[in-house]
Amino acid sequence: MAKQFEEKQFNIPDLKGISNQTVEEHLKLYTGYVKNANLILAKVDEYSEDASPLVGAGEEHAYALSEIQRRFGFEFDGLRNHEYYFAHLENGSTPLTASSPLHKAIEEGWGTYDRWFARFKKMAMTRGVGWAVLYYDKHTDQLLNSWIDEQHLGHLTGLSPILMLDMWEHSFVADYQPSGKKQYVEDFFTNLNWQSCEKNLEEAKS
Numbered sequence: 001m002a003k004q005f006e007e008k009q010f011n012i013p014d015l016k017g018i019s020n021q022t023v024e025e026h027l028k029l030y031t032g033y034v035k036n037a038n039l040i041l042a043k044v045d046e047y048s049e050d051a052s053p054l055v056g057a058g059e060e061h062a063y064a065l066s067e068i069q070r071r072f073g074f075e076f077d078g079l080r081n082h083e084y085y086f087a088h089l090e091n092g093s094t095p096l097t098a099s100s101p102l103h104k105a106i107e108e109g110w111g112t113y114d115r116w117f118a119r120f121k122k123m124a125m126t127r128g129v130g131w132a133v134l135y136y137d138k139h140t141d142q143l144l145n146s147w148i149d150e151q152h153l154g155h156l157t158g159l160s161p162i163l164m165l166d167m168w169e170h171s172f173v174a175d176y177q178p179s180g181k182k183q184y185v186e187d188f189f190t191n192l193n194w195q196s197c198e199k200n201l202e203e204a205k206s
C-alpha cells in the first residue's frame with residue numbers, strides 16, 4: 001500500500017497585494033489536492049484487488065481504474081506544485097544575491113538576470129490556467145523556463161522545479177481582478193523568499 005501524503009503547514013506572513021483571505025482560500029485548495037491524491041491511491045488499491053466472480057481480478061473496475069490513474073497526475077502535481085509555491089511565500093521575502101549559484105546559473109542561461117526576469121514574466125502571462133516554472137535540468141546542467149497547463153500538462157520529465165508561480169485565477173482574481181494579472185506577477189516577486197529557490201537548486205544539484 002502506498003504511503004499517505006501529509007498536508008504541510010506554511011508560515012506565510014502578510015503579503016504585498018495578496019490578501020490573507022486569498023492565501024487562506026488557496027491553502028484550502030491545496031488541502032483538496034492532498035485529500036484527492038490520497039483518495040486516488042486508496043481507490044487504485046481497492047479497484048486493483050477486487051475480484052468479481054464474473055470477471056477476473058481488477059477487471060470489474062477496469063475503466064474506473066484507468067480513469068482515476070489518469071487523474072492522479074493532476075491531483076499529485078496540484079499537491080506538489082502548491083508546496084513549492086507556498087514555500088516561496090514563507091518567512092518573508094529575501095533577495096536573490098548576485099553571488100549565489102542560482103543567480104550565476106540564470107546569467108549563464110540568459111546572459112543577464114533582467115533578461116531572464118522579463119522572459120519569465122512574459123511566460124507567466126500565458127493565457128489559460130497553469131504554472132510558470134523555472135526548472136533545473138541535471139542532465140544538461142542548465143535552467144529552463146517552461147509553462148504547465150492545469151497542474152500537470154507539460155511538466156518536464158526529470159527536471160527539478162526551482163521556482164513555481166501559480167497562474168490559476170484563484171491565486172489572484174479576488175485581489176487583483178482578471179485585469180490585474182500582471183501586477184500579481186510583480187507582487188509575487190516582491191513577496192518571494194529567494195532562499196527557497198536557492199535551496200531548491202542546491203537540492204537539485206546534490
Ligand SMILES: [Fe+2]
Pocket residue numbers: 026029082166168170171
Ligand atoms: Fe493554486
